[in-house]
Amino acid sequence: MNKITYHREGDYFIPDLYLPMQPKGHIGKYGQLRLNYLKNFDKGLYTELLITGTLKQYLLDIDENANNKVNLIIKQLSESENINEQLKEHHQMEWVQSMNNIKNRAEEIVLNEIIYV
Numbered sequence: 012m013n014k015i016t017y018h019r020e021g022d023y024f025i026p027d028l029y030l031p032m033q034p035k036g037h038i039g040k041y042g043q044l045r046l047n048y049l050k051n052f053d054k055g056l057y058t059e060l061l062i063t064g065t066l067k068q069y070l071l072d073i074d075e076n077a078n079n080k081v082n083l084i085i086k087q088l089s090e091s092e093n094i095n096e097q098l099k100e101h102h103q104m105e106w107v108q109s110m111n112n113i114k115n116r117a118e119e120i121v122l123n124e125i126i127y128v
């Protein structure tokens with residue numbers, strides 16, 4: 012059971028309230044997208060995370076998971092489609108087009124499975 016302490020300022024008793032320590036780190040692209048989604052479409056979860064002080068950690072976790080999944084999908088798709096360093100050496104533009112296509116597909120998967128759910 013938590014007790015609230017007070018201090019006196021003039022004729023008033025002011026509660027001693029402190030915010031919990033926030034985790035260090037930068038919220039990246041996917042964390043920002045998730046934050047925007049929560050603010051606009053899941054206000055209940057957003058409010059709960061904000062009140063409990065866990066919003067930043069939640070967004071950092073989402074961002075890390077999304078980045079890891081995008082990188083994993085890119086690696087798997089490039090291996091399955093035989094997009095390798097040899098192609099990069101001999102046909103740079105084809106390699107760039109293929110990798111951009113794979114990156115876009117991987118991001119679309121992550122957006123639908125992690126960010127916008």
